[in-house]
Structure formats: structure tokens, C-alpha cells
Amino acid sequence: MKKASKIITGFNKGEYKALIKDLYTEDARLTKQKNRYVTALKQFIELYGDEEVEIYSAPGRSEICGMHTDHQHGKMLACSVNRDIIAVVTPTDDNVVRITSEGFPDIRPITISKAGLKLAFDEQGTTESLIKGIVSQFQKLGYEVGGFNAYITSEVPLYSGMSSSAAIEVLLATILNGLYNSGSINPLIIAQIAQYAENIYFGKPCGLMDQAACAIGGLIKIDFKDPKKPLIKKQMIKFEQFNHSLCIVDTKDVPANLTKEYRAIIEEMRSVAKYFGKEFLREVDENEFYEHIIPMRKVCSDRAILRAMHFYSEEKRVNKELKALRDGNFHEFKIQIRRSGNSSFEYLQNVYSSKDPSHQNISLAICMSEKILKDKGVVRVHGPGFEGTIQVFVENDYARKYKNEIEKYMGKHCCYVTHIRQQGAMKVI
Structure with missing residues (x-):
């Protein structure tokens, strides 16, 4: 980890130019993305201090083929897109998740308990319910969890069809994976954890397509012949060509x-x-x-x-x-x-x-x-x-x-x- 201020210096010196180009592909957007990351880091410092941090990203998604076939155990193509949600994060030792999100009121801090986080029906439909659902499923599956402070900013518009809900769910699960599980949890498990949080805690029935596309990235083929164990394969196709x-x-x-x-x-x-x-x-x-x-x-x-x-x-x-x-x-x-x-x-x-x-x-x-x-x-x-x-x-x-x-x-x-x-x-x- 590096201090947030040092990462800002790195961006200003052009150290992350190739990384940004790889993620966002368009030359015209590189300066905008650099400025976006720097602004997020500055906001984090203002909120939490100049701590050692990591930065996480989860993309939006688009469905390519297979419209309304998943509920009949069909096949689909989906992809991730180069609009994403990013989070500047630092771990804490108090078992409290604190998130501030650009454009939204402060999300209430969530305290993680060893007994787990109970489902509260009056919280369904809130970001807090998603956080609780993801943490709860991590615990249920035997993975490590812990507190963190985060500043989040999104380029995935609400109600745009790019699945901002799946992107935030997958982002939260990826943060816990990186901070407390050394990144060892595979993307399909991350997607399934995110789906569980949306189905059970958030209270919205959904399939796995949105979360899988956000978690795995690129173009993926999904076969829902066995919906409990869908076959998901990333296709090594570069669309730039x-x-x-x-x-x-x-x-x-x-x-x-x-x-x-x-x-x-x-x-x-x-x-x-x-x-x-x-x-x-x-x-x-x-x-x-x-x-x-x-x-x-x-x-x-x-x-x-x-x-x-x-x-x-x-x-x-x-x-x-x-x-x-x-x-x-x-x-x-x-x-x-x-x-x-x-x-x-x-x-x-x-x-x-x-x-x-x-x-x-x-x-x-x-x-x-x-x-x-x-x-x-x-x-x-x-x-x-x-x-x-x-x-x-x-x-x-x-x-x-x-x-x-x-x-x-x-x-x-x-x-x-x-x-x-x-x-x-x-x-x-």
C-alpha cells in the first residue's frame, strides 16, 4: 500500500498512464480518468486523512445476446464496459465499514459482528442492505472479513441498463477479497456472493448475468442449463480490432x-x-x-x-x-x-x-x-x-x-x- 498523497504524485508524474489506458481504452478519456482518480484520492484524504490506500474498480455491463432466455435455462452473451465504479480504500481494525459515495448522502456505518449480520426487511432496497448481505455471505462461506474506510465514485449511471447495482455489489465483494483474502476468491464466487446480497438482503430477484459480467470482465458466455451451477466462460476476443x-x-x-x-x-x-x-x-x-x-x-x-x-x-x-x-x-x-x-x-x-x-x-x-x-x-x-x-x-x-x-x-x-x-x-x- 502507498499513502494517498504519494499515489496522487504518481498520477501527476504519469506513472499510471499505461494502466489507465488498459482499463479505459480511449485516448480521449485518459486525462479525464487521471483527474477522476486524483479527485477521488483528494476526497479520501479530506474524509479520512492521508492513509495508506488501495484503489478498486468494478465495471458496468451490457447484454449482447440471449434476451429473456436465462429463465428458460438458456444461453447468453454479456460483456463488461469501460465505465466503472472506483473506490479508494484503507483497512481498519475496528470492524466497521464506512463508505462515502459521491452524489449520495453518507451511507450509515456498518459494524461487523462475529455472530454475523442479521437480515432486516426494513433495510431492503438500501446500500446498507447490500453491504450486510455481502459481509454475511463472506462469513457464511468461511472467508475473512474486516472493517474499511472508503470513498466511492461512479461512472455507471443509474437506470442506464449498465447495471450499477451489480457493479457496486461486485466492487464491495472485491474490496473484501483484496483487503482480507489476498485476492484468492475467484470471480465467479464474487459474482455469486453479490447475487446473494441482491436477492436476499436487498430484496430484488435477479439472475447471475449482471454480476458475472461485472466480476469476470470481457465477453462471457453463460449457459444456464443448470442454473445452480451455470457454465461461464470468458471469451478471449479483443473488440478493439x-x-x-x-x-x-x-x-x-x-x-x-x-x-x-x-x-x-x-x-x-x-x-x-x-x-x-x-x-x-x-x-x-x-x-x-x-x-x-x-x-x-x-x-x-x-x-x-x-x-x-x-x-x-x-x-x-x-x-x-x-x-x-x-x-x-x-x-x-x-x-x-x-x-x-x-x-x-x-x-x-x-x-x-x-x-x-x-x-x-x-x-x-x-x-x-x-x-x-x-x-x-x-x-x-x-x-x-x-x-x-x-x-x-x-x-x-x-x-x-x-x-x-x-x-x-x-x-x-x-x-x-x-x-x-x-x-x-x-x-x-
Whole structure:
């Protein structure tokens, strides 16, 4: 460990330039990132003094393929992006976790007890609940825990579809791993600990995709055939060679309760599986499914059948996209991204809410993006859908123009130009 002031001096002398370049990839952002780290270190000193510190980072994430297939035990592609949350941290010997986060009120200190941290339902939905959940699971699994002081700052916007919640969970678990377990806990375990904290203590049901992408980094393939033990493999593909940016566009939807819409996708897909005496679509042979569409319509809704069609086509697209990337054929990759988007629009039908069909931010953003992009990129709905964000792969030289144009229609600062980051959550310094 080094004193915070010495690390500031190192940044000002350019000692960490290569490290910052490796994490954030874009030359235009290097000075901004250097200044961001220096500011965070100064804030830490102001709060806690000029202590010996470490700096940790956890990236946001984006889903690439496999939309709404995980709950049917399907396959997915996801990646980490070069927007992250960083923490300047020092360990303490008082078993108290103290965190100050930029832009948020001070988070209440959490005292770690040997008896563990009890679940408190009135705390669900708070950052404190996440801290307690992560510490509790570390203890349950037999890992070491301890107190620390931290200053945290984030580049992962809330409600942007880049999973700021998973990033903060994974960051907290990575801090405990680095400070008290010599970094020995593998990224998949970190992701599972983060998922436990969100499911049980925070009170939000979620799969493992978000946390795995943040923890492992780069492009990952996930197979949920056994959801208790999903197969997760990092793909050694460097996206820099393809000269494309990944843009996430916030369509500025007013947040609504869409639980019924999400639940309907799950229930309708399972109604098709049930027709064949199975629980999940992964267990139903695709050829048998198509052979039974006529009698199936007497039992299942047409929308359920269309959504099942999306599942089968998306399952195959995961492998097609991977093959295209491995072959260095980004044109074919973009074709598959476009087909995935079309399938979501036409079959999965998750681009607007059936409760309010006159309100179609995502549909409009997709159509305007296609008009702006022409042959310069591809666009699809991003995340669970119905509201929220779209995803665009656009040529690097055209990314700034696309951002300027789409923001004319969808609002200022709605477009986040990112790149795929190879590193997952990590100790930076």
C-alpha cells in the first residue's frame, strides 16, 4: 500500500498512464480518468486523512445476446464496459465499514459482528442492505472479513441498463477479497456472493448475468442449463480490432412498474414448455415444438408461441455471434445483432408495454437510430425491455455523430459511448 498523497504524485508524474489506458481504452478519456482518480484520492484524504490506500474498480455491463432466455435455462452473451465504479480504500481494525459515495448522502456505518449480520426487511432496497448481505455471505462461506474506510465514485449511471447495482455489489465483494483474502476468491464466487446480497438482503430477484459480467470482465458466455451451477466462460476476443463503439442510449422513459410484463414473458414461455410436459423451454426439442404449433394454439396463446420462437432463435444466435467474432467477421456479428433485435421486436414483443401501446420510447429510438446509422451500425433493444435503453454497435469514426443526432430526438446526455473492457472487478493500485 502507498499513502494517498504519494499515489496522487504518481498520477501527476504519469506513472499510471499505461494502466489507465488498459482499463479505459480511449485516448480521449485518459486525462479525464487521471483527474477522476486524483479527485477521488483528494476526497479520501479530506474524509479520512492521508492513509495508506488501495484503489478498486468494478465495471458496468451490457447484454449482447440471449434476451429473456436465462429463465428458460438458456444461453447468453454479456460483456463488461469501460465505465466503472472506483473506490479508494484503507483497512481498519475496528470492524466497521464506512463508505462515502459521491452524489449520495453518507451511507450509515456498518459494524461487523462475529455472530454475523442479521437480515432486516426494513433495510431492503438500501446500500446498507447490500453491504450486510455481502459481509454475511463472506462469513457464511468461511472467508475473512474486516472493517474499511472508503470513498466511492461512479461512472455507471443509474437506470442506464449498465447495471450499477451489480457493479457496486461486485466492487464491495472485491474490496473484501483484496483487503482480507489476498485476492484468492475467484470471480465467479464474487459474482455469486453479490447475487446473494441482491436477492436476499436487498430484496430484488435477479439472475447471475449482471454480476458475472461485472466480476469476470470481457465477453462471457453463460449457459444456464443448470442454473445452480451455470457454465461461464470468458471469451478471449479483443473488440478493439473491430473499430466499433458500443453505445447505450437511455430513452428517458418515465419509470413504471413493469413486473407484470416481465412475469408474463416467463409464464407464457413456461406455458409452452408445460404443453410438452416440461418446466422450461430448454427441455423441449425445437423440431417437436414446430410440429405441434397447430394443436398448441388451442392451449397456449399466440403470443406465448411467438415468444417461444424467440427463445429458440436466440439460443442459436449466441453461437452464431461467437463464431462470427472468433472468425473476425464483425459484419456477420452485426447481422446477428440486427436479427436479435428484430426477434425482440416481432416475437418477444418487449419494446413497449401492452398496457400503454401509445407510449413507445424504445420503438422510436430504434427507428430513429436506424435512420441515423444507415450502414454505419446496428441497433437493438437492451436489457429487459418495455422501457429503458437501446444498444448500438457503431463504427468508431461515426460514434460521435450518432450521439449528437440521437440526442436531438431522445434528449441531451442520453447516449453513453463505451467500449468493451477486458478486465472485470479488480484492485487497480
